[in-house]
Amino acid sequence: MKGQIMDKKIIVLLSGCILAVFLLAGCGNDEVSSEYNIEYLNKDKTKIVDVPYEPEASDTDGMIKEFLAKLSSDSDNVEYRKPIPNGVEVTDYSLDGVMLSIHFDADYSSMTEVEEVLCRAAVVLTMTQIPGVDCVSFYVADAPLTDIRGNIVGSMNQDSFIENPGEQINSIQCTTLKLYFANETGDGLVEETRSDVYYSSNVSMEKLIMEQLLEGPQTEGAKSAIPAGTKLINVSVVDGVCYVSLDENFKNQDYQVNEAVVIYSIVDSLTELSTISKVQISVNGDTSGTYRDNFKLSDMYDRNLDYVVSLEETGVTEEE
Incomplete structure (x- = not known):
């Protein structure tokens, strides 16, 4: 596993207006040590939470399937929420080199801007931990994901959500x-x-x-x-x-x-x-x-x- 992933210090947050947020440790999970995390949302859906996870699969394709399933399922901990909400489905995925393309159904577009940014960050940060996956691109109803100005978002990696690598907090303000x-x-x-x-x-x-x-x-x-x-x-x-x-x-x-x-x-x-x-x-x-x-x-x-x-x-x- 790459060193920079092991040393990852990032949390993406969203709030209704300017809101300072602090890095959360998973409740009851402090003693758990794992090479991987699943990025869930906190109960209020205002920030992303690292939850240590030990995958059952060991191959790249198996881990992709397993991680996507976890991102679409609620955590056992009631304090956490799944980042891919109800009604939004992953319809397909493909790995071309180190680029993972994830296809969502049209309901992905029904998310609010705040929800979508949180979902996108959680998915990218989770999936790029997988060996062989360096970046992720999103497709909605088989069309590349676009921002509010109609520009294609394109491929994303962990650095897409980091302003300064030494900072632990990134906010949506x-x-x-x-x-x-x-x-x-x-x-x-x-x-x-x-x-x-x-x-x-x-x-x-x-x-x-x-x-x-x-x-x-x-x-x-x-x-x-x-x-x-x-x-x-x-x-x-x-x-x-x-x-x-x-x-x-x-x-x-x-x-x-x-x-x-x-x-x-x-x-x-x-x-x-x-x-x-x-x-x-x-x-x-x-x-x-x-x-x-x-x-x-x-x-x-x-x-x-x-x-x-x-x-x-x-x-x-x-x-x-």
């Missing part, structure tokens, strides 16, 4: 974001407060903001200021400056949106964070050239709320 999108006419910014945004501690707040901006607004009378199809390459913060690298689709211009509105949709959203005072935007890491006519990519831009307008000014009444 909840926050409220203030974002800025273009108004319908493209000559102003509309403020949108987005509540109950869940995110993994693996994701930085600046990345979360950019992902939410690229996802588009939820407010009637607003639209995305960033050109359609733009993807985030990288985002980082150094000494109060946020460096945002977008792909070449950022150059695809929608001239119905003012160039300043595009820039300050990004800048004003990011500078809502107290850790960010300036923003520099690049295309594939290249800061040469000018965005349209007036905005040099090499410049660092300060917060500027001059373009923010109310929904009433745009002729739209805000609705819940």
Whole structure:
């Protein structure tokens, strides 16, 4: 068994909102020593719990079948819950090299976002303990699993759920974001407060903001200021400056949106964070050239709320 698996120090948690969670030891299982664990959920289904387990099978295929069966069955301990819930079935699996593909029925999609993340983490962390299984991919009704933006999740391994290997706690947290999108006419910014945004501690707040901006607004009378199809390459913060690298689709211009509105949709959203005072935007890491006519990519831009307008000014009444 690989050393890094033996030394695994990770627990994935979810909560209704920001919640600190501590690594749990299985009740009554402290004296049990095993090379393997089954990852169950705690009674409240807010975190994952390592429960030592000694498999009956010794071959890879036998262990895959046995572990999947355990993940779909409740523990003997009433304090633990199975991560694959009732109604969700594993329909097939295959091992190609070190890649384990697990197929679920369509009911997998009926899980809430919180339930799905917990289930996925528990399955990956359990199955990648098996010798010969290094990574796992999920399929739902024979289609690759996608995230809420429609992007394919792809293969996952133990590191997919670790922010810092030395940290014992990873959390799924909840926050409220203030974002800025273009108004319908493209000559102003509309403020949108987005509540109950869940995110993994693996994701930085600046990345979360950019992902939410690229996802588009939820407010009637607003639209995305960033050109359609733009993807985030990288985002980082150094000494109060946020460096945002977008792909070449950022150059695809929608001239119905003012160039300043595009820039300050990004800048004003990011500078809502107290850790960010300036923003520099690049295309594939290249800061040469000018965005349209007036905005040099090499410049660092300060917060500027001059373009923010109310929904009433745009002729739209805000609705819940």
